[in-house]
Amino acid sequence: MSTVQEIVRHCEVLFEDLNFNYVREWKAAKPGRKVVGFMPFYVPRELIHAAGALPLGILGGGDQLEVIHGDAYYQSYICRIPRSTIELGVTGKLDMVDGMLFPSICDVIRNLSGMWKIMFPKVKSRYFDVPQNYMDSIGGTFYINELNELRHMLEEIAGRKVTDDDLRASIKIYNENRRLVRAVYDFRAAEPWKAPSSEVYLLMRAGMILSVEEHNRVLREYLAAAKAQDRPKRDNSRIVLTGAFCEQPPIGLIKSIELAGCYIVDDDFMLVNRWEASDVAEAGDPLQALSNSYLHDSGHMAAKYEPEGSKKGLYLVEMVRTRAAEGVIFAAPSFCDPALLERPMLQRTLAKHNVPYIAFKYAENSGQMQPIREQAGTFADSIKLWS
């Protein structure tokens, strides 16, 4: 069995490889294999998998990519993820990608979908809309039709039919993935000193690159190895981190928060991994099953409309409660409309429930961690002293 360090190192190598060599090798291993990229926060990866293609989560270029071309496409007041994604595209780092999906998250990613059509006309790309109406007969019908359109697009990319049986099989394997991801999150919340967030983060990022079968294996191995390994328990504060669902913070930021005395016991870094709270139905009409899960069993985030004002932000209070967290860190990318517009509403809900919080902004290439460490450290101390 691999050690924790070996597993994490494997994930780290995948994370640092901006040429996506794993993906290239996966594609080259069998003729006709296809890769479909997707951006945050959610796409039904089951459909891509059912078409025999590899879903590739694209979360920007991080802090190791020098953005030269990408900056020429964006004004200074637009976040960094679209510019580094363009950089990845124009420098050929995504030349193995056969299709791209741009989920309904904000106006920037929405417009990036159109830019992609112009800049990379040979890549089939689609803006992937999700319903903001959660009634089965209205939003559900719309969504199932959208899923069907996506299925047809993927069939064209893959050159094969995607049958309901293919879809049911993919749902089954992604259910396993979701269960394992939830198990890792539960384990971290229970014993955060044994599963540092910098490790869990890399583990989840690996799921954006690896085939789901391979990711399931890595998750199982990590859980077993991490549970077996003793690590010193620190007197850290337990916090939930929120607002980082699209452009990702540098790994150094996550480490800084931990070094400052915070255990991150829940987060929204990669929502696609655990968007559904429970399993998607494995029997019956698979598109109906995916729709049911989206409408009635999916998570909360800023790009999803909350129909009932009185419920706004209560999921975060509930998360704090179930994870036994002592506070919330709002960490949002600069110029991120969804996260920054959402933040005051969530903060008011937390204040009503006496949950302490702090807030800061970052960019994926933020280099100076000292202010973050000081802020997080002060927050951790204040929780210990005053809460």
Added chain:
Amino acid sequence: MSAKPQVEIVKEASMLKQKSMIEANYEKLSTAKEKGRKVASTFVPGNLNELIMCFDIVNNLPEINAIQNGMRKKSGGLIMEAEKRGHSEDVCTYVKADLGMIAKGNLGPDGQKLPDPDVLLLSYTGCFTFMKWFELVREQYNCETLMLHVPYEGDGHATKNMRDYVVKQLKEVIIPGLERVSGVKFDIDRLRQYLKESSKAEDHFVWVLESAKNKPSPIDAYFGGVYYVGPIFTAFRGTPDATEYYRLLREEVAQRMKDGKGPITPEGDFKGEKYRLIVEGPPNWTSFRDFWKMFYDEGAVVVASSYTKVGGLYDLGFRHDPDNPLESLADYCLGCYTNRNLPSRIDLMEKYINDYQADGLLVNSIKSCNSFSAGQLLMLREIERRTGKPAAFIETDLVDPRYFSPANVKNRLESYLQMIEQKRRGAAPKAAA
């Protein structure tokens, strides 16, 4: 230095008509409660004005309040008030101006207290921020929120699925909700009547926009255009008042064409059209007059703009259709400018450059508005590549006075116009050869 003599501007009949319409609507809003009328807050793009009128509901438009406050130099303080209350400096200033106004007692631009809405009618068309805006406003009021989700035309066209989804929401969510709030039963024939009226106004409006194809253009389709869109984008579409406004405007513009006149500016008739521009993006409102003056002082007239399409794209042929009322409302919402994908937007700008014989494209990039701004630099490159005409870029904001730098804007505009001159000089020998 002696003061410049004041030029007395004669207000044209259409201007007076619009002024009285706007004043009447603010009056209607401020007296709505005492008169027992219900009030809806709703947005401009994808607004359902004809439907709202079917329920005798008065229409309050937060963006218009923000614009009006911006033009009256009030928005800066309102934005700072919202930022003081925890709103990020990075986000939309329309939102912050509105929230700041509510926080400071909800006095409208005319100084009258705006009524609390009875319903928030969220038309989620072409701008993600709208959804967050209404969630934020909802915190302030204990009232019903009706959400109309209009899907984005990601592939450049509306599909049957999108249209059906919008119609279904209208039938099963929006109409029953408005019936509940107003106590008025929905009458589809009343809606048809309003839509018929809308379509008349839309015909006049398109005629006015297209008058800019003449040389010289009798209108400025951006700075003047934002006045022309007022009635049709807001609380008046579907009313005889709006039709009358556009009829008057059309007559006036026709007369200007006959007289060979250029557009009207705040300093009188514009003379000597030197440059014909297409402008992409909303204007700056806090220094609107100064901004406009920079253009007409240089002889630049805007012959077509994207901003005047944000509340409906009529010049590509769409008209509200009384024979298909709900489907027509759905098509209207789906087709608003910022709900179209970027390639379609670029195609439209290219078409304008050709159809209006423009010298080039100027992008006014708005810090607050990612819906417009993200992708504009690619648009600029594409337009230059496709048309060979120069494109350029200035940066301002909607209603945040901190982001209007007159010297920078003026410099960039002047440089751009020099580029056009150079292009013309460069093109002349080739043309002669």
